Amino acid sequence: MNATNRASRTLLDKVWHEHHVLTREDGQSLLYVDSHFLQDGSAPAFEMLRQRGLKAHAPQRGFATPDHYVPTSSRDLESIADPEKRAMANALRDDSKSLGITFFGLDDIRQGIVHVVGPEQGLSRPGMLIVCGDSHTSTHGALGALAFGIGATEVAHVLATQTLWQRKPKALRIVLDGQLPAGVGAKDVILAIIAKIGAGGATGHVIEYAGPAITALSMEGRLTVCNMSIEAGGRAGMIAPDDTTFNYLAGRPFAPTGAQWDREVARWRALASDPDAPFDKRVSLDVSQLTPMVTWGNSPEDALAIDARVPDPATAPTGERRAAMQRSLDYMGLTPGMPLDGLKIDRAFIGSCTNGRIEDLKSAAAVVKGRKVAASVEAWVVPGSGLVKQEAEALGLDRIFKDAGFQWREAGCSMCLGTNGDTVAPGRRSASTTNRNFVGRQGPGSRTHLMSPAMVAAAALNGHLVDVRPMLAEGI
Amino acid sequence: MEPFVHLDAVALPIAQPNFDTDQILPARYLQKPRSDDFGNYLFRDLRYRADGTPNYAFALNSPAYRSARIVVAPENFACGSSREHAVWALYDYGVRVVIAASVGDIFASNAGKNGLLIILLPASQVAEMIGKLEAQPGLHVSVDLEAQTVATPDGVSHRFEIDAYQKRCLMEGLDELGYTLTQLDRIEAFERNYAY
Numbered sequence: 010m011n012a013t014n015r016a017s018r019t020l021l022d023k024v025w026h027e028h029h030v031l032t033r034e035d036g037q038s039l040l041y042v043d044s045h046f047l048q049d050g051s052a053p054a055f056e057m058l059r060q061r062g063l064k065a066h067a068p069q070r071g072f073a074t075p076d077h078y079v080p081t082s083s084r085d086l087e088s089i090a091d092p093e094k095r096a097m098a099n100a101l102r103d104d105s106k107s108l109g110i111t112f113f114g115l116d117d118i119r120q121g122i123v124h125v126v127g128p129e130q131g132l133s134r135p136g137m138l139i140v141c142g143d144s145h146t147s148t149h150g151a152l153g154a155l156a157f158g159i160g161a162t163e164v165a166h167v168l169a170t171q172t173l174w175q176r177k178p179k180a181l182r183i184v185l186d187g188q189l190p191a192g193v194g195a196k197d198v199i200l201a202i203i204a205k206i207g208a209g210g211a212t213g214h215v216i217e218y219a220g221p222a223i224t225a226l227s228m229e230g231r232l233t234v235c236n237m238s239i240e241a242g243g244r245a246g247m248i249a250p251d252d253t254t255f256n257y258l259a260g261r262p263f264a265p266t267g268a269q270w271d272r273e274v275a276r277w278r279a280l281a282s283d284p285d286a287p288f289d290k291r292v293s294l295d296v297s298q299l300t301p302m303v304t305w306g307n308s309p310e311d312a313l314a315i316d317a318r319v320p321d322p323a324t325a326p327t328g329e330r331r332a333a334m335q336r337s338l339d340y341m342g343l344t345p346g347m348p349l350d351g352l353k354i355d356r357a358f359i360g361s362c363t364n365g366r367i368e369d370l371k372s373a374a375a376v377v378k379g380r381k382v383a384a385s386v387e388a389w390v391v392p393g394s395g396l397v398k399q400e401a402e403a404l405g406l407d408r409i410f411k412d413a414g415f416q417w418r419e420a421g422c423s424m425c426l427g428t429n430g431d432t433v434a435p436g437r438r439s440a441s442t443t444n445r446n447f448v449g450r451q452g453p454g455s456r457t458h459l460m461s462p463a464m465v466a467a468a469a470l471n472g473h474l475v476d477v478r479p480m481l482a483e484g485i
Numbered sequence: 486m487e488p489f490v491h492l493d494a495v496a497l498p499i500a501q502p503n504f505d506t507d508q509i510l511p512a513r514y515l516q517k518p519r520s521d522d523f524g525n526y527l528f529r530d531l532r533y534r535a536d537g538t539p540n541y542a543f544a545l546n547s548p549a550y551r552s553a554r555i556v557v558a559p560e561n562f563a564c565g566s567s568r569e570h571a572v573w574a575l576y577d578y579g580v581r582v583v584i585a586a587s588v589g590d591i592f593a594s595n596a597g598k599n600g601l602l603i604i605l606l607p608a609s610q611v612a613e614m615i616g617k618l619e620a621q622p623g624l625h626v627s628v629d630l631e632a633q634t635v636a637t638p639d640g641v642s643h644r645f646e647i648d649a650y651q652k653r654c655l656m657e658g659l660d661e662l663g664y665t666l667t668q669l670d671r672i673e674a675f676e677r678n679y680a681y
Binding site: 143 | 513565
């Protein structure tokens, strides 16, 4: 950051500047990492560290919790039948212990999906630089942090030095105008954004989301939006911290207290992008006409309103796109012109770092209450953390789900990517609150449709994709 | 990783936009140790059918492409997950160069740390190259990192841009962590003045 445009800086500029240690001859910056989150996919990084005989440089800045390989049927790691999966989950515990890194294990109510746990514990705060060996680290940007996913070699680099080399990304501002209609939420917003700019639309950029529709979103909603920044190719997603952020953070276990809290809030308020701050690219979207969204294909950009029909490859702009669409239709078992509303499902999944928070479970439970899951559907709720599960149970949400025929399970990534063995069988169709509808994502041959928790709930009850809004209007 | 200077090899066209890292390396192989040959898991669900038999409709299974060391794809190649295993799978198979219109940011970063060269070319040049590779299976592409050129046997050559540091890392097999560790005093000085 040079002094000439210091007067007009973006949120990204400000956070970047605070963490800048030094610049290399090629212009890359060495950035200091405030919080380094680790999950049970981190074993290769710990191994790299061991091979070089290195220790953790700042273990007090590392926080680990297993999520990818943990069972959701019990809290017993020994119940994992596959020795390789069991070894992954156990390795995180042993590696964290040997390096002195804080660890929330399965016997700890604070365990959960690392991107749910970070904000929940107050470990993710405004102005921080946060990294984790997982692409959905973009989630934490909802609190006004610069947070992004890194690979195993970079995880080892952060463990050894608490720093990371980065070339400064470009800044993309996405302004969301208007007021969200009833029954339409954060998940619909981010799916609409990805559909508009494309799965590579934000590649090389950090997205800053702004505008009245973002300001009006709850913290949980903002976390959902930032979570899927990576599905638009964004290096990170950020939202300027405001009272919603501070109210969410106040009293969290790792949040500052007393006079330090006041000082921090004053500092955090100054992080917002200056009014004339320069952005490399700007996009705007009016959300007032938005409808519930669902995906039909194998990229998150393949999102349409629930009242739309499966698109026709013949309308694709290029031969390559036409072939891609046809491949998706074949894989998904769809034909052009078929209404999305009415598409029969086999599985329903509510959970993940995208939609496994308390507000997500509440919005699904509001649809489910007093109703029954269709006989043909196997429906699961997997809370994002032990604490989300506990809070939901205190509110009686578990009873609502169980009475309707949902399975109420333990916290973890579960069926979002199926690394723990929770998968969708080949050829089966899944309505899912997760973030990726890639080929084979929920298991080889699985057919995933992404949508909001309320929409998954509605699909589970009806046995097919359906617009949740009339069900909300009917009331309970 | 081995230093990279020049490569003339069979190039595999993957004419799919948004070809994600789950397709390069399915998630169920993330639990495998790095000592495994990840080349066996490369494009696993495209190369093999559910019953384990080869899918001959996938180009890499055709003899003409089998020895490919270069992959050519349109925009947003290797988007999605941060799994470095996607790079390991390509590298272990023998792939040393990915030519694309754009690639996922995290993949690009992972590639640079493992000796996999990413060459970004305009979409029209990539499309033209894919056309040639599909028309003549087994066609070689020649990459000269020092001169920053990529050429097909018909004499068409394109210059590509690459970060100078990245180029040096690839050509000399430099180790980034080793360099950073020499800067630990600067990091510690930063920490002493850092309030958070």
